[in-house]
Amino acid sequence: MQRVDQLRAREARALPGITLPWTLAAAAFLLVAVLAGLAVGPVGLGVGAVARELLSHVPLLGVQSPLTDTEDAILWELRAPRVVLGLLVGAMLAAGGAAYQGVFRNPLADPYLLGAAAGAGLGATLVIAYGIGSGAGRDLRPVAAFAGATLGVTAAYLLGRSVGGRSTATLILAGVTVAAFLTAVQTFVQQNRSDTVQEVYAWILGQLETSGWRDVAIALPYVLVSTVLLLWHRRLLDVLAVGDDEAASLGVPVARVRLLVVAAATLGTAAAVALSGLIGFVGIIVPHAIRLLAGTSYRIVLPLSLAFGAGFLVLADLLARTVISPAELPIGVVTAFFGAPFFAVVLRTTRTVGP
């Protein structure tokens, strides 16, 4: 029996990596998403004009930008930061989801597990409900959400450990418990301050409306650190997927790897959630769609989740901006409305089971 497990573990290590066609597909998808995100919006700048504007920044081509000052500001100060933030948040949510699923061997795990989202929600709600009179509320929101997310995960982790079980089920149950408690507090605060309830809801539904490049600069370091750490551990995640004991027998420091991956995923997710609100579903459907279509090794799932998650969110935001233009839809509505049917189709056509 032991022998069989070791064989399976070794097999897991030998799973094929990412293939060239998938690399190209991911790159093409990202490129299309970014160009579409820049070219289309509530204000019709014209695809051609945007293309010429982009080319005008390439030296030696001698292309003149056709955009007026206002159009230039719309493109570079409003639209571009939003596209870049979409890339960062989408990549982080999808890769974070994939990592959580691997580390907990639970197909339903996503960045919102372990109290990260509930904690972020409580932090943001507190700021919106009580801190707003000072006028600094909007600037404090990401900080509070980040603190809340970290607090939620830490509480879940400590609770899970104090119960004593080494199993992932204990940790997940602790996370569910902490999340339920934090959500209750958040709802209480929200109901108590009915004058700000609309703003709280807007944040909960998710939005990529940015305060320009500043938000991007805030998110970038966290997302980079988190991404590097997750990609670093992609092979170990493959081994962990087989089982704790099996991985340990192969010399993998299971507890340390799990803690590190969870910490990295939480760090990135918290930064993303803090800036964009609670955008659901990306962390579940993107990694699973990739498992079903491209392969189950984390050497495939993690990098492709980063790329497709990023592109998916940029396209979702494109719809959020344009469907009822010049009004806006919350992006969380779009990710679920278009993501759910898409995933249903993938599920039906492939008929294989996830991790």
Place this chain on the structure above:
Amino acid sequence: MHTRTLAAALAVLLAVALAACGADGESEAGQAPTTAAAETQAAAAFPVTVEADNGPVVLEERPTRIVSLSPTATESLFAIGAGEQVTAVDDESTYPEEAPRTDLSGFQPNIEAIAGYEPDLVVAGFDPGGLVEGLEKVGVPVLLQPAATNLEDAYEQIEELGDATGNPGEADELVTTMRKSIDELVGSASADAEGLSVYHEVSPDFFSATSQTFIGSVYELLGLENIADEAGAAAPDYPQLSAEYIVSADPDLIVLADTKCCGQTAQKVAQRPGWGHMAAVREDHVLLVNDDIASRWGPRTVEFVETVAQGLQGAEEQ
């Protein structure tokens, strides 16, 4: 044979019931004038029936323990001299100062807590969670006055409050004054407003108000074009606009109704990414208004129209 007996029995029952009703009605009608005669002149009009949004509301006597769950109604009640009849107002009723503010909520009303003030009239801005039905069940008349969508609605609500509280004269007077002031302001401002557009900001995440709303109807009256109307198909009243759209629409006037809630200032608006290019920001046509006045449809609407009219003078001079 059987059916005929049954029919006869029913007819008798019906006749008795009708007679009982008639007698009841008579005794009430007979009673009212005698008690009214002993009361002050203000009560002479009672009982009154006020046609409100929730149908006819009957008030047997002049109410003296009014609970207002609507900040607008609170302002109007005090403006028509019914302030002394008000026992409690909701937590959002911040004006006037002397209004007896409590922790009652108009958004999530608790019927028991309201009934605890033993009101003889409750004025509500809307009817969440069966508020009206619940209060009527415990015998408290409710006047439902939902958000007005234009000035005429607002005037009508003030008249309703006047009738319901026994202050119809003061209510008439207030409406006449408001009407006159606003008509004058509109008359002198409409030339300034010609061809100008406005962006009304409800919150810093770009929620705005179309012409379908009360505040929008005021801009319409002034002759301003409202840039939020473009989004009317998506959200007919308070759409969330995209920043891109606002910047490219380049409105001549920006009205910030999120100064109190969210500390917005002309300076902060100028610092928003991309907004520095807008003409209204460059030429300082950013009006700061009190959120409360801009979100209510009470007597202080006159102040709001005045602020906008003054702002228009500046915008037109440029």
